[in-house]
Amino acid sequence: xxxxxxxxxxxLLPVLALLIFWVMAKFEPKPVGVTKKSFFQRNGxxxxxxxIVAVTFWALFMIVLPQLFMVEMSFRPKLPPVEMGGPKDLxxxxxxxxxxxxxxxxxxxxxxxxxxxxxxxxxxxxxVALFNFALCYPLAFYMAQVARPARVRFLLLLLIAxxxxxxxLRAFAFRIIFSSxxxxxxxxxxxxxxxxxxxxxxxxxALYAGLGYAYMLMMIFSLYNAIETLDHxxxxxxxxxxxxxxxxxxxxVIPFAKPGIASGCTLVFMLSxxxxxxxxxxxxxxxxxxxxxxxxxxxxxxxWPQGAAYAFILLLACVSFVLLVLxxxxxxxxxxxx
Amino acid sequence: xxxxxxxxxxxxxxxxxxAVKDVSLQIRQGEFFSFLGPSGCGKTTILRxxxxxxxxxxxxxxxxxxxxxxxxPNQRPTALIFQNLALFPLMTVAENIGYGLRxxxxxxxERDRKVDELLNLIALSDxxxxxxxxLSGGQKQRVAIARALAVEPKVLLLDEPLSAxxxxxxxxxxxxxxxxxxxxxxxxxxxxxxQGEALTMSDRIAVMNRGxxxxxxxxxxxxxHPQTSFVAAFVxxxxxxxxxxxxxxxxxxxxxxxxxxxxxxxxxxxxxxxKATLFVRPELMQFGAEGENKLSGMAADAAYEGMTTHLxxxxxxxxxxxxxxxxxxxxxxxxxxxxxxxxxxxxxAIILPA
Numbered sequence: 189x190x191x192x193x194x195x196x197x198x199x200l201l202p203v204l205a206l207l208i209f210w211v212m213a214k215f216e217p218k219p220v221g222v223t224k225k226s227f228f229q230r231n232g233x234x235x236x237x238x239x240i241v242a243v244t245f246w247a248l249f250m251i252v253l254p255q256l257f258m259v260e261m262s263f264r265p266k267l268p269p270v271e272m273g274g275p276k277d278l279x280x281x282x283x284x285x286x287x288x289x290x291x292x293x294x295x296x297x298x299x300x301x302x303x304x305x306x307x308x309x310x311x312x313x314x315x316v317a318l319f320n321f322a323l324c325y326p327l328a329f330y331m332a333q334v335a336r337p338a339r340v341r342f343l344l345l346l347l348i349a350x351x352x353x354x355x356x357l358r359a360f361a362f363r364i365i366f367s368s369x370x371x372x373x374x375x376x377x378x379x380x381x382x383x384x385x386x387x388x389x390x391x392x393x394a395l396y397a398g399l400g401y402a403y404m405l406m407m408i409f410s411l412y413n414a415i416e417t418l419d420h421x422x423x424x425x426x427x428x429x430x431x432x433x434x435x436x437x438x439x440x441v442i443p444f445a446k447p448g449i450a451s452g453c454t455l456v457f458m459l460s461x462x463x464x465x466x467x468x469x470x471x472x473x474x475x476x477x478x479x480x481x482x483x484x485x486x487x488x489x490x491x492w493p494q495g496a497a498y499a500f501i502l503l504l505a506c507v508s509f510v511l512l513v514l515x516x517x518x519x520x521x522x523x524x525x526x
Numbered sequence: 527x528x529x530x531x532x533x534x535x536x537x538x539x540x541x542x543x544x545a546v547k548d549v550s551l552q553i554r555q556g557e558f559f560s561f562l563g564p565s566g567c568g569k570t571t572i573l574r575x576x577x578x579x580x581x582x583x584x585x586x587x588x589x590x591x592x593x594x595x596x597x598x599p600n601q602r603p604t605a606l607i608f609q610n611l612a613l614f615p616l617m618t619v620a621e622n623i624g625y626g627l628r629x630x631x632x633x634x635x636e637r638d639r640k641v642d643e644l645l646n647l648i649a650l651s652d653x654x655x656x657x658x659x660x661l662s663g664g665q666k667q668r669v670a671i672a673r674a675l676a677v678e679p680k681v682l683l684l685d686e687p688l689s690a691x692x693x694x695x696x697x698x699x700x701x702x703x704x705x706x707x708x709x710x711x712x713x714x715x716x717x718x719x720x721q722g723e724a725l726t727m728s729d730r731i732a733v734m735n736r737g738x739x740x741x742x743x744x745x746x747x748x749x750x751h752p753q754t755s756f757v758a759a760f761v762x763x764x765x766x767x768x769x770x771x772x773x774x775x776x777x778x779x780x781x782x783x784x785x786x787x788x789x790x791x792x793x794x795x796x797x798x799x800x801k802a803t804l805f806v807r808p809e810l811m812q813f814g815a816e817g818e819n820k821l822s823g824m825a826a827d828a829a830y831e832g833m834t835t836h837l838x839x840x841x842x843x844x845x846x847x848x849x850x851x852x853x854x855x856x857x858x859x860x861x862x863x864x865x866x867x868x869x870x871x872x873x874x875a876i877i878l879p880a
């Protein structure tokens with residue numbers, strides 16, 4: 189096993205990556221005869237230096253290094269501070285091993301609790317994203333293609349205003365609304381639809397509603413931006429050629445808005461899978477979301493290396509899932525960032 | 527024979543603005559019919575009312591004798607060609623043309639056969655698999671026409687489809703549109719603000735202004751026998767002299783204008799004292815010749831256009847008078863500032879109510 193006293197190595201990694209990119213850029217075939225102004229010529233030396241230094245600092249110290257540090261930590265054992273850097277501080281896979289085989293008692297039985305929570309989280313986040321799409325598409329279409337500008341501004345205000353309330357507070361408000369003596373149950377009981385209050389929280393309905401609502405804006409804006417650029421004449425042309433409304437949506441609007449749909453769905457999926465407040469507040473007693481488990485690794489078990497490993501597993505799963513979806517939808521990353 | 531399209535006392539209002547005011551007309555089967563007018567005259571609104579995108583505020587539209595009220599654009603026997611064509615960018619040429627058939631549930635084999643036939647008609651036989659963005663402007667135009675014809679409409683509606691093309695292509699497409707129309711025999715209703723397009727292609731033209739129809743007739747009627755001042759001024763170039771009728775004799779009248787008394791044909795039988803405008807086409811205005819009516823002023827400008835030259839004279843009241851000449855006489859037009867005179871004959875001048 190490798191000694192984990194290699195902190196300098198971690199700091200060298202980004203430098204190495206930059207070096208590789210620079211070499212790649214040197215070998216990149218350049219268009220012949222095209223003389224473009226260089227970055228320095230375009231911006232002037234002081235501004236150019238500032239931009240490079242600022243962006244490099246930001247990317248390196250805010251994004252790359254902390255993440256690399258976490259990745260490195262995930263391969264280290266949990267040790268009391270005095271033993272850190274000592275002879276026991278060796279790189280190990282034990283944290284990843286624990287995700288599959290670990291438990292408090294033995295290290296041979298498969299760790300069903302965590303694995304189940306992990307896959308449930310991925311699946312539920314996917315469902316939340318799809319549900320959100322189904323909910324937001326009609327509204328986004330209405331705003332982008334049907335409503336007058338004044339109406340659109342009004343609707344946007346209505347959509348944004350609830351987000352002035354912070355996420356935790358909103359989650360608690362949902363908990364109150366969905367509780368067995370809450371507003372919804374009172375209404376259902378009063379109207380005579382049910383005899384017994386429905387256990388929204390125990391059945392995780394409140395959790396999914398809360399998650400869906402928390403990231404609705406991401407979906408709305410992605411869809412709205414995509415659908416808004418569709419020329420209204422295209423919709424009229426399809427209608428004029430005899431298309432019923434569903435055909436227009438299925439074969440004209442949705443294919444056109446595909447990048448926006450993908451970007452909305454991936455955003456909601458990623459954010460749901462990584463969400464902490466909603467699962468903590470709205471999760472039922474039996475529900476196991478992966479992020480609270482992850483949170484517990486850090487702050488209940490005080491096992492930061494294991495927490496880092498779990499976080500890294502979630503990140504990898506989400507990223508590969510999103511890339512897979514893009515691949516299936518024949519979309520490039522550039523397209524959904526439009 | 528019932529009219530292909532019958533517009534019956536059509537009025538369309540947007541809030542307080544009346545876009546179309548009580549318009550009635552009949553368009554015959556197989557006719558190339560144009561609505562000509564400046565932007566905002568209501569011609570596009572009429573087109574959208576025929577296609578079903580605009581509900582009439584009052585009045586009715588009948589296609590093939592059938593009342594169209596309450597029937598949506600996807601149920602009407604019309605097909606619309608949009609100003610920007612509105613081709614579907616994510617579909618191939620063949621998929622675009624076949625879209626209307628696919629919506630109607632036509633089987634794939636039948637659809638392909640029909641699409642091939644239409645690709646042939648528009649001379650794009652082997653280009654069905656191309657993407658829309660790979661086509662030139664003229665080719666896109668033809669694909670839009672084929673897409674509309676695929677659903678076998680009784681009436682094809684065209685909303686200024688040539689306006690985005692450059693001049694040469696536009697002139698070529700005029701002939702092509704006319705040829706396609708003759709071949710398929712479908713009634714074409716064409717919207718344009720370009721009088722050249724309307725005159726070259728149409729069987730009949732409705733000239734519109736401010737939501738009303740000023741005149742309906744064939745190109746020659748509209749150009750040579752305008753019924754209103756608006757038609758005279760809008761269709762083609764015209765010199766207009768406004769004044770009051772002083773004298774009527776037979777089919778002629780004398781009009782007092784700010785540049786003197788002029789005599790023209792009193793087409794609308796205006797009485798003495800009526801406000802009127804006398805119109806003379808620039809090509810009927812003569813330079814360096816004697817005529818029944820004479821105008822003098824200063825030479826202002828000679829715009830050379832190759833085949834023709836437009837000579838502009840500043841009349842005594844400061845207004846411009848234009849004479850369009852072909853060939854040699856134009857070369858004798860003096861430098862600007864020199865005194866010149868134009869002349870025209872009485873039978874070339876038309877007096878219309880102002």
